[in-house]
Amino acid sequence: MVQLELSPKEFDLFRRYIYEKVGISLSDQKSTLVQGRLNKRINQLGLNSFREYYDHLVTDTSGDELTFFISAISTNVTSFFREVAQWKWLENYLPALVASKREKKIRIWSAGCSSGEEPYTILMFLQHHLSDFDQxxxxxxxxxxxxxxxxxxxxxxxxxxxxxxxxxxxSLRSFEKVRGDTQISYQVLPHLREKVLFRLYNLVTDPFFFKNKFDMVFCRNVMIYFDDTTRHDLIGRFSTLLPKGAPLFLGSSESLTTHRETLKLLGSSIYQRL
Ligand SMILES: C[S@@+](CC[C@H](N)C(=O)[O-])C[C@H]1O[C@@H](n2cnc3c(N)ncnc32)[C@H](O)[C@@H]1O
Structure with a gap:
């Protein structure tokens, strides 16, 4: 496989495009990573240069190549019950949330949900801790x-x-076994799956169309790719969607240096709407 070298000028083309499209800010150090990942893709597509790949990326109206590019430069890593301390905190918070409800209705946003482990964890958690979950x-x-x-x-x-x-x-209340030809896997049970509305949504460029507030928002390990301005704008928008007292969960390596007047740090990267 021929290894093409990505010039600073070419890197800058990709950097600008991806920032404009999805708010991901690529530092100079990412140049080697981009070069490696894109070399593979250029070979797969039978193209001859980074410039040809760039043209392919920007003219692909299906959005598939953009999706590929994003997954090549970022990570979708996730897991069930990630950030243990936050679930412990939620255990203590839940009785107050339940007591505050006149209607038995809970609305939550998992923003940047990756392959679903986060929203399904929220449901498994609620099923485990609410004795009248079905109601x-x-x-x-x-x-x-x-x-x-x-x-x-x-x-x-x-x-x-x-x-x-x-x-x-x-697990017994949340999954059923699926026997494949060579291996066993597990599928989330329909009564949980039907409570999740999955949507393709770009947090940076898509409009905030929400009419109602959420009882909590999870945006964990997503903003690591964004620059300060993008992060600042997004947090500002999240805070408008949270009623007083409601939590915003970020990833454990993420912290807020702005919005102190509206969001108070409670610990473990959990912020409460003031
Ligand atoms: C590392 S995963 C985090 C998944 C989960 N929140 C967790 O903490 O386990 C980051 C996810 O953010 C998504 N993402 C990155 N930029 C995004 C954007 N501009 N809008 C929406 N999602 C984005 C990625 O596709 C990826 O699935």
């Missing part, structure tokens, strides 16, 4: 920019080792 009207909006991860999320089918690592009292 609640619960809806999770789960969005991501990548159609590829969303199709996995919608199918709700996961490897045996991921599901078998969960406590039995949770």
């Amino acid at each position: 609640w009207d619960i809806k999770i909006l789960a969005t991501d920019i990548s159609a590829k991860v969303l199709s996995k999320a919608i199918a709700g089918e996961y490897e045996a080792k991921q599901v078998e690592a969960l406590p039995k009292e949770i």
Whole structure:
């Protein structure tokens, strides 16, 4: 395989395009990573240069190549019950949320949900902790920019080792076994899957169309790619969607240096709407 070298000028073309399209800010250090990942893609497509690939990327109206490009330069890594401390915190917060409800209705947004582990964890958590779970009207909006991860999320089918690592009292009520030709996997049960609305949504460029507020918003390990301005705008928009007292969950390596007047840090990258 011929290895093409990405010039600073070519890198800049990709950098500008991806920033404009999805708000991802690529530092100079990412040049080698982009070069490596795109070399593979250029070969697959039978193209001859980065410039040819760039033209292919910007003229592809289906958006598929953009999706590919995003997954080549970012990560979709996720897992069930990620950020343990946040689920512990939620355990203590839940009684207050329940007590505050006149109607048994909960609305949650999992923004940047990847292959679905996060929204399904929210449901498994609620099913485990609400004794009258079936009587609640619960809806999770789960969005991501990548159609590829969303199709996995919608199918709700996961490897045996991921599901078998969960406590039995949770997995038995949440999954059914699927026997494939060579291996076993597990699919989230329909009564949980039907509570999630998966949507393709770009957090940076798509309009905020929401009419109602959410009881909580998860946007974990997504903003790591965004620059300060993009992050600032997005957090500002999230805070308008949260009622007073509601939590916003970020990834454990993410913190806010702005919006102190509207969001208070409670610990473990959990912020509360003031
Ligand atoms: C590392 S995963 C995090 C998944 C999950 N929130 C978690 O913490 O386990 C980051 C996800 O953010 C998505 N993402 C990146 N930029 C985005 C954007 N501009 N709009 C929406 N989703 C985006 C990626 O496609 C990816 O699936």
